[in-house]
Structure formats: structure tokens, C-alpha cells
Amino acid sequence: xxxxxxNNNEKLTLKSSDGxxxxxxxxxxxxxxxxxxxxxxDCSSADVIPLPKIDAxxxxxxxxxCKKHADASSSKQGELNSFxxxxxxxxxxxxxxxxxxxxxxxxxxxxxxxxxxxxxDTIKDKPHQEVREIFHVENDYTPEEEAAVRxxxxxxxxxxx
Amino acid sequence: xxxxxxxxxxxxxxxxxxxxxxAAAAGEEKGKALExxxxxxxxxxxxxxxxxxxxxxxxxRAAAPAASEGKGKALKEEEASKxxxxxxxxxxxxxxxxxxxxxxxxxxxxxxxxxxxxIVEEEVLxxxxxxxxxxxxxxxxxxxxxxxxxxxxxxxxxxxxSLFIVTYPYNDNGAGSDSSSLRCFYATLPHSCRRPPFxxxxxxxxxxxxxxLHQDEHHQFTTLPLCKYKYKYSGATQVINGLFCLFADNHxxxxxxxxxxxxxxxxxxxxxxxNRCAPTTTCKYYFGFVPTCNEYKxxxxxxxxxxxxxxxxILTLGEDSSWRNCGYNMPQIYKAGDxxxxxxxxxxxxxxxxCPGEFIAFSFQDETFQVIRSPPRASTTLNESSLVLLxxxxxxxxxxxxxxxxxxxxxxxxxxxxGLVHRKLELWVLEQSGPSYEWIYxxxxxxxxxxxxxxxxxGNLPPAGEMLLSGLSTDKSAMxxxxxxxxxxxxxxxxxxxxxxxxxxxxxxVRTDTNTLRVYYYEEDIxxxxxxxxxxxxxxxxxxxxxxxxxxxxxxxxxxxxxxxxVVLCFD
Numbered sequence: 149x150x151x152x153x154x155n156n157n158e159k160l161t162l163k164s165s166d167g168x169x170x171x172x173x174x175x176x177x178x179x180x181x182x183x184x185x186x187x188x189x190d191c192s193s194a195d196v197i198p199l200p201k202i203d204a205x206x207x208x209x210x211x212x213x214c215k216k217h218a219d220a221s222s223s224k225q226g227e228l229n230s231f232x233x234x235x236x237x238x239x240x241x242x243x244x245x246x247x248x249x250x251x252x253x254x255x256x257x258x259x260x261x262x263x264x265x266x267x268x269d270t271i272k273d274k275p276h277q278e279v280r281e282i283f284h285v286e287n288d289y290t291p292e293e294e295a296a297v298r299x300x301x302x303x304x305x306x307x308x309x
Numbered sequence: 310x311x312x313x314x315x316x317x318x319x320x321x322x323x324x325x326x327x328x329x330x331x332a333a334a335a336g337e338e339k340g341k342a343l344e345x346x347x348x349x350x351x352x353x354x355x356x357x358x359x360x361x362x363x364x365x366x367x368x369x370r371a372a373a374p375a376a377s378e379g380k381g382k383a384l385k386e387e388e389a390s391k392x393x394x395x396x397x398x399x400x401x402x403x404x405x406x407x408x409x410x411x412x413x414x415x416x417x418x419x420x421x422x423x424x425x426x427x428i429v430e431e432e433v434l435x436x437x438x439x440x441x442x443x444x445x446x447x448x449x450x451x452x453x454x455x456x457x458x459x460x461x462x463x464x465x466x467x468x469x470x471s472l473f474i475v476t477y478p479y480n481d482n483g484a485g486s487d488s489s490s491l492r493c494f495y496a497t498l499p500h501s502c503r504r505p506p507f508x509x510x511x512x513x514x515x516x517x518x519x520x521x522l523h524q525d526e527h528h529q530f531t532t533l534p535l536c537k538y539k540y541k542y543s544g545a546t547q548v549i550n551g552l553f554c555l556f557a558d559n560h561x562x563x564x565x566x567x568x569x570x571x572x573x574x575x576x577x578x579x580x581x582x583x584n585r586c587a588p589t590t591t592c593k594y595y596f597g598f599v600p601t602c603n604e605y606k607x608x609x610x611x612x613x614x615x616x617x618x619x620x621x622x623i624l625t626l627g628e629d630s631s632w633r634n635c636g637y638n639m640p641q642i643y644k645a646g647d648x649x650x651x652x653x654x655x656x657x658x659x660x661x662x663x664c665p666g667e668f669i670a671f672s673f674q675d676e677t678f679q680v681i682r683s684p685p686r687a688s689t690t691l692n693e694s695s696l697v698l699l700x701x702x703x704x705x706x707x708x709x710x711x712x713x714x715x716x717x718x719x720x721x722x723x724x725x726x727x728g729l730v731h732r733k734l735e736l737w738v739l740e741q742s743g744p745s746y747e748w749i750y751x752x753x754x755x756x757x758x759x760x761x762x763x764x765x766x767x768g769n770l771p772p773a774g775e776m777l778l779s780g781l782s783t784d785k786s787a788m789x790x791x792x793x794x795x796x797x798x799x800x801x802x803x804x805x806x807x808x809x810x811x812x813x814x815x816x817x818x819v820r821t822d823t824n825t826l827r828v829y830y831y832e833e834d835i836x837x838x839x840x841x842x843x844x845x846x847x848x849x850x851x852x853x854x855x856x857x858x859x860x861x862x863x864x865x866x867x868x869x870x871x872x873x874x875x876v877v878l879c880f881d
Binding site for chain 2: 242245246248249252260264265267268271272273275276279280283284285286287288289294297298300301303304305308
């Protein structure tokens, strides 16, 4: 794989919450603003960088995304867009939540955008009761209060039970 | 495979053309591979196996029951096969992992990923469409207050800049008794018009009926709280910042076109209540905004039989609890005339009986009227019935009719021929600085495919107030719209698709050749009305007078009847 970045053989090791270590090329890791800042601030790449909030399977996904975007940065945007949609295809809500948490923690803007947008697109046509369950939100409305809020926004409930 | 705890496996992401991150299991010390055994990492990029989340114990934030999507079921399967996802890598090659794997297996019962309210708010809710957000106010009180907070609307990642199209009745009144053709629609702005470079070549805009103005078979607004009352004059004002006002006789409502939220405004004194008053012949409302003090105002103009001067009242939204008189020493205003609102000023035509070709500018800030003389050389040819008032590069402009076009018979539409001579549009543009002003004559080339010789002004688009024009097409299926780019001096074309047929059976269908059509650009704003227009209980302003109605329409004869708004409400 060709890369225009110098020293692309330089690698660093990331350690997931469950102890698995991932050897990644530096230019791939630089997709993460968090890692970039750590490297900039004299954090030697020889060290193992622990990511205590991200489990191995999520980190593998994250790094897959980073690699594609790091290597393809000069290639066509259309190709990346189709990679992104394929990347998230059929992913369930739990995996998406993990991705959002990881991308948020590692500050990978592009991944955060697409994963959060995927969550939004998945829930936007769901009934609010189901959304409550997905996000584990406790319903603190009384039935009367909920009915009142619903009545105020009646137009939005067209087609919903 | 080596145990996870003590001898971690380094996994390197290989070039993944097949989009599967491959794991190279490595040995006990990092960077030094013992075995080059390539293991297909169980976690694929597409996450097709229904991803189970097993987090480190200390990172579990909630252990609520698995919510949906068969997660619970998948989890059981996972338990049964004694494979922990976080154990990863091995694909079951070596069941006897380190202590940590065992520990994980023990706590792996029901671990659910949980997004903190902050992340839900900042990353998920901000990416939802308006309609979903309005429904999700019912999820919880926190969600409701988050969505309703004034700052939330600005935080949304919405590029939903849209068009709001209103078709007004086309008759003398502009807001007359026949409200059957007052309908409104949503449409998304074509990509070609959103930002330069413009390359719009007839892109079609899909038009959807708005739910804001439901009317029954008698053309009464069923969406309004007073739907039982038979209105004489009802209609809608122009749209400003995504807000507009609906009115029905002396009642008015302010309405957000993004959220559909509606708030009733104080009723204005109704002259028809007094039999000593001359009957109203026409009533119009105009909406205005004063950016310097962030105030919205609603102007009501009444024309009465045998009175040349109209009667004007004004209301500051959110602040006044009653209407104020304005427009003493009122100039005449042509009641059947067009009007254009530009940045806090309303321009309308002066009564033609006395002063042909002159205009009135009403400042919503000062609440004063200014007479604007007719453009030089134009006064003899201006004809009130076919004058087109429009906004050109942020200025008020008038398109001049050329009577000599009449000789081309097929160019005549409904007896009205407007402005286009030899594929050129002739404009008089008003350039104002303070109280002084001058008219600038301007000629624009019209595209070759512009239909007919007449045209309509539809509105303006950002970024530079691009002027929207349409031909007087009789083709019902689609309406070509031309957006004039001031920078390039050229028109771009898009097409407004077919208007849906009316849900109200007796209502007329939208006729692009006879209905007055206005296209408004707006950016979605889901801020509740009470935050956009806060209700301020202010003491009466100095010098403000309550709205009174002069029986004879002259200030010198102040037989004013003061109407209290709550008295006016009692009519049934």
C-alpha cells in the first residue's frame, strides 16, 4: 500500500480495555485527534497506549475505519462514502453505540459523524416508546403529561399509534 | 492461542480490500511475532454477527435488560458457546484464556452499552429530523427540555434549508373571502441553488402539502382554534425567519413553519362590531421584523367603504397585549395592489386615483409611512393592474409594463402582459440612503427558454437575494423557475414539480398561471415560539395609544371608540 507519509513504517501499540494489543501504523493512528495530541506531546511511540474505554472488537472496527481513511485520503470521496455506508451496514445498535463512544473518546470526527448519523437514521421512524428502550431512558411522565406533550405536537404523530 | 491477560496478541490491521480487518496473532512480547498464523478476526467490519458488547467490569455503566434487535437472544448464544467477544481473536481455538477471560465470562450475563445523556444529546438528537424530534419530546422530560431549549436548534447538524411555498388567492383583496386557494407547501431547495457554483439545469423540486393549513370543504381553517367561525377575510402573511402569521378577520396567530407550533395573538378591534362604522371592504395583514431590537410586529390595514385612507393598526408580538393605532395622516394605499417586504420595510402601491405610479414604504421600526415618487419617465406607462413589485439585490424594484407587447397576441396571458420585451426585463430599482432615494434603471436579459412573455416574482433566495421569477405558464404539471444570480448576471433554472391535489374537495387546484405564488427560503428552527418571541409584560410605552377606531376615518374627527380586546372576543 502506497502512502505519501514518511516513516510510514513507524508503528505504535494500542491496548484495548480487555487487554488486547493492536499494532497500528502511525499515519493510521493519526486519524484520531486524541492519539495525534498524545504523539505530539512527546509521548513515545514505543509505549503501549492504553484505551481503557474501548474493547477489542470495537477497536478493531475503529482501526479498520482509520486505515481506510488514512490510506484513501487522496483518493476519491465517493469511494470513501461507499466504504462508510458498507462499514455500518447491518450493524446493530449496541455496536453503533460502542463506535460512537470510541470515536468520541478517540476524537475521530468522521467516524463519530457517520456512526451517530446511522443511529439517528435508525431511530427516526421508530415510535418514541421504542426509542425510550433503545436508550434506556426512564419514562418520567405521568400518562396525562405525556398525552399533553403529544397533543401539542399532534402533527408529528401522524401515522403513529 | 495465547491467553489474553498475560500474553496479549498484537493485532495489526492489514490492507483490507475485502473490508475485513485481519488479525495477526503475535507473541508474548509486543512487536515480536512468534507465530505468523493469520486469524480471521471474528469481528468483521460489517459487524454481521450481531455484535455483543461485553465491557470491562469497571466500565459497565448500566445493566438494564437488553433492549431490542434480538440482542438478548444473541447474548445467550454467545454464552452457550463460551466465547467472549472481548476475548477476541482466537475464534475459539483455545478455550482456556487467562483469569480475565474467565472473569469476563462470569459477568457477561447482560451487559448493555449505554450512551450518556450528553452524548445522546450532542451526537444523536442533533442529527434527527424535526418531525422525529417533536415526537421524541414524549420520551422523557429531559429529552423534552433538551429539544425545546433555544440553544438546541443551533446545535443541530441540519442543512435542511428548505422552501416554503404559499399560494395566495388571486383576487382584488389578496386576502379575500375566497381562501380556497390559500395553501402552503414544503419543498427542498435543489442542490444547484444551495451554493455556488450554480449548475442548475432544470432540476425538479418535489412539492409536499404542508399540514399547517388544513381546510374543510367550506375553506375554513380546521387547524385554527376558531374553526367554527365563518371568516370573511382570512389568509396568511409573508414568511420571515421561518415564521408567519395566519389571520381570520380580527384574529391572528403566529406560526412556526418548522415545528407547526401556533400561538394566538391578541385580537384586534373589529370595526364591523359597530354599526356606526363604515363596513370594511378589505383587510390585510403584514408581518414585519425589526432586527435592531429583535421584534416581530404585525400590521393590519383595513379599507372601508367610502374611505380613501385605510385604517392601520399594529401589534408588537410578545410585548403588547393590545393593538396600537398607527398611520395618522395615512396616505392612500391601493387595496388591490401587490406588496413586497424587504428587511423591515413594507413597500406597497399608492392609491392610483390621485398619484399614479407612486409607492408607500412602511417602516416597521419607526411605524411610519413614506411616500416614494414614481420612477422618472415611468409614471405615464405604469399601470396598477400589471405592475410587478419585487426585491432585487436587497432593494425594492418595480418591473415596468410595456404596452407595445400587446401586438403579439400569443404573449398575452389573461390580458396582462408584463415587463418582458425582446427577452429583456426592465426594472426600476430603488436605492435608498436614509430619507433620500433614487431610482436606477436596469435591464436584464431573459433566458431564451423563458416561457411566454409575462412573468411573476416569486421571492428571493440566499446567499445574495437571488431573485426568483417564473413564467406565466399554463402547464399544470411543472413550473419552471428561474433564479437570477446577481454575481454572474445569469439565470439558473429549476422546476417546481406538480402541486399535490387539494385534500379539500371543493378547493381549487393550484394554478401557477392565476394563483399568486410566493416562495420563501427558510432554515429549520425548532426553537419554541415562547423563546423566539418571549412574552414580555411591559408597562405601556410612552406615547402609545390604544387602538381606536375613527368612525369617519379622520383624525380631526376623533369620535374614537376604544375597543378592549377581551370585549371583541365575545362574538357568537
